[in-house]
Amino acid sequence: MSLLIIGMLILGLLLLAVEIFIIPGTTIAGVSGGILLLVGSILSYFEYGIDQGNMILLGSVITSVALFIIGTKTVGGKGMALESNLGASRVKKFDDDKADLRVGDTGVAYGDIRPYGKAIINSKVYDVCSTGGFIDDNCKIRVTEVGKTEIVVEVVV
Secondary structure (H helix, E strand, C coil), X not given: CHHHHHHHHHHHHHHHHHHHXXXXXXXXXXXXXXXXXXXXXXXXXXXXXXXXXXXXHHHHHHHHHHHHHHHHHCHHHHHCCCCCCCXXXXXXXXXXXXXXXXXXXXXXXXXXXXCEEEEEECCEEEEEEECCCCECCCCXXXXXXXXXXXXXXXXXX
């Protein structure tokens, strides 16, 4: 019985280490390791009594917390959180993107527009919305409205 308890505790800690350091986020190894640690600790209470069971449980908890802390500070922790922030230079406002766009400008559909799609207007690609329904690829289009959040186009007949 003691080898079974020791094996469960060691395998539980190994599975937790695998979850933290090698494959974080899968939860299968982490949950399995936690269950093995819990069952091993409960069996240790029956096998060794309350005092030894408490020491084994405390040792399991301390080792698990230490693994988690070490994991977040080293290699495994780099995949747990976003490390860089988007800078202002990367973010482009919608208003800046359509500053040279006017009602009446013409262009061509860049792929099908049904009712949303892309169009090339003034040598730039824009996300557009059609006033009607479906507009085929390479059809001539005209800008009918430049809104705050969308550019509305129609087919030029």
